[in-house]
Amino acid sequence: MESQTVASQLRESPAPPDNIIILAQDLWKIYDMGAIKVDALCGLSFSIRRGEYVAIMGPSGSGKSTLMNLIGCLDTPTHGEYWLNGRLVSQLTDDELAYIRNKEIGFVFQTFNLLPRATALHNVELPLIYNGTPPAERLARAEEALRMVDLGDRIHHKPNELSGGQRQRVAIARALVNHPSIILADEPTGNLDSTTGEEIMALFDSLHQSGNTIVLVTHEHDIAAHAHRVIHIRDGRVDRDEPLE
Numbered sequence: 001m002e003s004q005t006v007a008s009q010l011r012e013s014p015a016p017p018d019n020i021i022i023l024a025q026d027l028w029k030i031y032d033m034g035a036i037k038v039d040a041l042c043g044l045s046f047s048i049r050r051g052e053y054v055a056i057m058g059p060s061g062s063g064k065s066t067l068m069n070l071i072g073c074l075d076t077p078t079h080g081e082y083w084l085n086g087r088l089v090s091q092l093t094d095d096e097l098a099y100i101r102n103k104e105i106g107f108v109f110q111t112f113n114l115l116p117r118a119t120a121l122h123n124v125e126l127p128l129i130y131n132g133t134p135p136a137e138r139l140a141r142a143e144e145a146l147r148m149v150d151l152g153d154r155i156h157h158k159p160n161e162l163s164g165g166q167r168q169r170v171a172i173a174r175a176l177v178n179h180p181s182i183i184l185a186d187e188p189t190g191n192l193d194s195t196t197g198e199e200i201m202a203l204f205d206s207l208h209q210s211g212n213t214i215v216l217v218t219h220e221h222d223i224a225a226h227a228h229r230v231i232h233i234r235d236g237r238v239d240r241d242e243p244l245e
Helices: 002-011 064-071 094-104 120-130 135-148 164-176 194-209
Strands: 020-032 037-049 053-057 079-084 105-109 182-186 213-217 229-234 237-243
Touching: 020 064, 037 064, 037 237, 053 064, 064 079, 064 182, 064 213, 094 105, 105 164, 120 135, 120 164, 135 164, 164 182, 164 194, 182 194, 194 213
Parallel strands: 053 213, 053 229, 105 182, 182 213
Antiparallel strands: 020 037, 020 079, 229 237
């Protein structure tokens, strides 16, 4: 009964201002390894404004991957509050989190995560299939998203018929197709050569200029330099929070 009361109180906490798209308040993530407990996040707090372009950096073991999973609603904190677009998602059920992931977050991964036997068009359609968008509408939106990343002439190509940069553009189109609140990119140039990586980062710059909120997780300083702000994580805490403008 006590835990239900606490959860109810958290759900009723006042929402952050409308210009704050992400609010993390005293986030803890503790992994229970039997006799050992590992504190991956230790009271971490920050906010991100709507339309910001933010990079999250940190050494191996700093907690940035754990933080990315929380931001992406792939996991929940042990303690603390996480607000995304006015909703207290740290207290949601697994089914509610799945809905938020599909509706609010566009994921871009280092490994592309494309279906190898599906065309670019079908790969981009997938989030719309999962949320029940009618076929005609999802085809039109998938084609539009592919045109936005300059792949309008590659919609019927499969991943093995595309270059690494083109595959990442398909992944970015898939991230955009639901018009998400944030684009969450995890090492998006990690599998690309430097020239192609710069082309992908130029695309992110363009997406930000179009009004998208971008959160970029990276260990590369030259990639983070494309952001307008860098949050440095160390030992599960915010070590530094620096504007780059």
